[in-house]
Amino acid sequence: MNIQPPRTRIQRKNTQAILEAALLVFSRHGFRGATLDQIAAAAGLSKPNLLYYFPSKEAVHVTLLSQLMDTWLDPLREMDPDGEPVEELLGYVRRKLQMSRDFPRESRLFANEILQGAPRMQEVLATDLRKLVDEKVTIIRGWAAAGKIADIDPHHLIFSIWALTQHYADFDVQVRAVLGEDRDPFAEAETFLRTLFTKLLRP
Amino acid sequence: MNIQPPRTRIQRKNTQAILEAALLVFSRHGFRGATLDQIAAAAGLSKPNLLYYFPSKEAVHVTLLSQLMDTWLDPLREMDPDGEPVEELLGYVRRKLQMSRDFPRESRLFANEILQGAPRMQEVLATDLRKLVDEKVTIIRGWAAAGKIADIDPHHLIFSIWALTQHYADFDVQVRAVLGEDRDPFAEAETFLRTLFTKLLRP
DNA sequence: TATTGTTTTGACCATCTGGTCAAGATCACG
DNA sequence: CGTGATCTTGACCAGATGGTCAAAACAATA
Numbered sequence: 001m002n003i004q005p006p007r008t009r010i011q012r013k014n015t016q017a018i019l020e021a022a023l024l025v026f027s028r029h030g031f032r033g034a035t036l037d038q039i040a041a042a043a044g045l046s047k048p049n050l051l052y053y054f055p056s057k058e059a060v061h062v063t064l065l066s067q068l069m070d071t072w073l074d075p076l077r078e079m080d081p082d083g084e085p086v087e088e089l090l091g092y093v094r095r096k097l098q099m100s101r102d103f104p105r106e107s108r109l110f111a112n113e114i115l116q117g118a119p120r121m122q123e124v125l126a127t128d129l130r131k132l133v134d135e136k137v138t139i140i141r142g143w144a145a146a147g148k149i150a151d152i153d154p155h156h157l158i159f160s161i162w163a164l165t166q167h168y169a170d171f172d173v174q175v176r177a178v179l180g181e182d183r184d185p186f187a188e189a190e191t192f193l194r195t196l197f198t199k200l201l202r203p
Numbered sequence: 204m205n206i207q208p209p210r211t212r213i214q215r216k217n218t219q220a221i222l223e224a225a226l227l228v229f230s231r232h233g234f235r236g237a238t239l240d241q242i243a244a245a246a247g248l249s250k251p252n253l254l255y256y257f258p259s260k261e262a263v264h265v266t267l268l269s270q271l272m273d274t275w276l277d278p279l280r281e282m283d284p285d286g287e288p289v290e291e292l293l294g295y296v297r298r299k300l301q302m303s304r305d306f307p308r309e310s311r312l313f314a315n316e317i318l319q320g321a322p323r324m325q326e327v328l329a330t331d332l333r334k335l336v337d338e339k340v341t342i343i344r345g346w347a348a349a350g351k352i353a354d355i356d357p358h359h360l361i362f363s364i365w366a367l368t369q370h371y372a373d374f375d376v377q378v379r380a381v382l383g384e385d386r387d388p389f390a391e392a393e394t395f396l397r398t399l400f401t402k403l404l405r406p
Numbered sequence: 407t408a409t410t411g412t413t414t415t416g417a418c419c420a421t422c423t424g425g426t427c428a429a430g431a432t433c434a435c436g
Numbered sequence: 437c438g439t440g441a442t443c444t445t446g447a448c449c450a451g452a453t454g455g456t457c458a459a460a461a462c463a464a465t466a
Contacts, residue, residue, distance in 0.1 A: 163370035
């Protein structure tokens with residue numbers, strides 16, 4: 001039972017290492033597929049030592065997920081109601097794609113959780129996430145009403161951004177298998193997605 | 204070790220029940236997250252009885268995946284080189300979305316496998332899937348060259364179809380949490396995706 | 407250096423899980 | 437029926453896994 005801000009230097013270092021390792025292992029194998037031994041080893045600790053910092057496997061997972069939710073929604077939060085509509089939306093797409101490129105493990109951790117029916121997140125999805133989305137949906141609807149962008153369903157517009165950007169992280173293996181070794185999926189995706197959303201949003 | 208076409212009536216019935224149950228359990232919990240007891244119970248059998256029909260947990264999973272691969276690619280195979288380009292592509296999108304609606308467990312099973320790095324499918328992806336995609340990519344390129352559709356990267360066009368349609372099956376929980384109870388995600392998605400791809404493909 | 411609080415670990419435990427096996431129940435067919 | 441083949445199951449096993457604990461190692465501070 002350790003309090004929120006780790007007090008000592010050692011605690012800070014080790015909890016950090018554990019979360020780092022857990023992210024790696026959970027994102028590849030899912031919650032049940034990951035073992036404490038694996039995580040401990042990846043963090044350079046023994047299993048009992050890991051359990052000195054977190055009370056249970058579940059606790060590590062929960063900590064990871066709640067930390068994730070924050071950073072995960074940042075790109076959407078940044079969308080500015082007063083900006084140039086098309087620019088704002090394309091910016092969101094670009095930031096989200098960058099997150100897929102730079103934080104693929106986080107993306108897969110999230111995907112794993114949702115795939116299993118979101119047993120540990122349904123609450124957050126139905127409250128926090130929904131509220132944030134509703135907020136942005138209103139903004140987008142306003143833009144459409146003002147004729148700044150095409151009149152399309154804002155919810156599904158957001159879904160399409162999520163689906164298209166996360167696909168490159170979550171299905172990375174498949175994308176690379178199909179494209180072959182010599183291509184850079186993320187570089188190409190950036191161009192492609194800019195084109196796609198430009199066409200979609202044009203009034 | 205039982206041969207391909209189950210001989211007796213009972214064998215046919217039970218292998219069927221096992222695969223059905225395994226699909227349900229594997230798609231929700233992933234390979235390691237699923238237990239033989241769970242699958243056996245869902246199939247209405249005892250664990251040793253299940254193992255009478257399949258030599259191991261792995262064998263059930265592999266059987267499921269290889270059966271899946273076939274039906275999974277059918278919609279893409281159906282795309283006709285001699286058809287009207289835009290119609291063919293929109294038809295593919297429609298069929299793929301229907302599969303997400305009608306076979307969400309299959310979609311999640313597949314997603315789970317890819318998320319874990321496709322340990323049991325990398326081979327098939329890099330050979331069969333890649334070959335099929337390359338074939339269709341050539342066709343699409345032809346359509347673009349002939350000015351029948353916009354000049355966009357065919358690989359990423361296909362990825363975008365996969366991402367957008369499978370999202371509604373794999374992230375169903377999230378979609379419903381955000382949309383609320385009273386909406387029909389798949390019905391709305393059909394309209395939205397028709398609009399999206401119509402705009403994208405217009406030369 | 408002595409003392410106190412923090413960190414680490416080896417040994418251990420209970421439970422779960424994939425899988426085996428021999429014996430019994432059921433079925434198909436002459 | 438009767439008999440051989442197919443099907444089913446309870447009991448069991450070995451290894452893995454999440455978690456505990458007491459004692460040892462270490463750090464910090466006086």
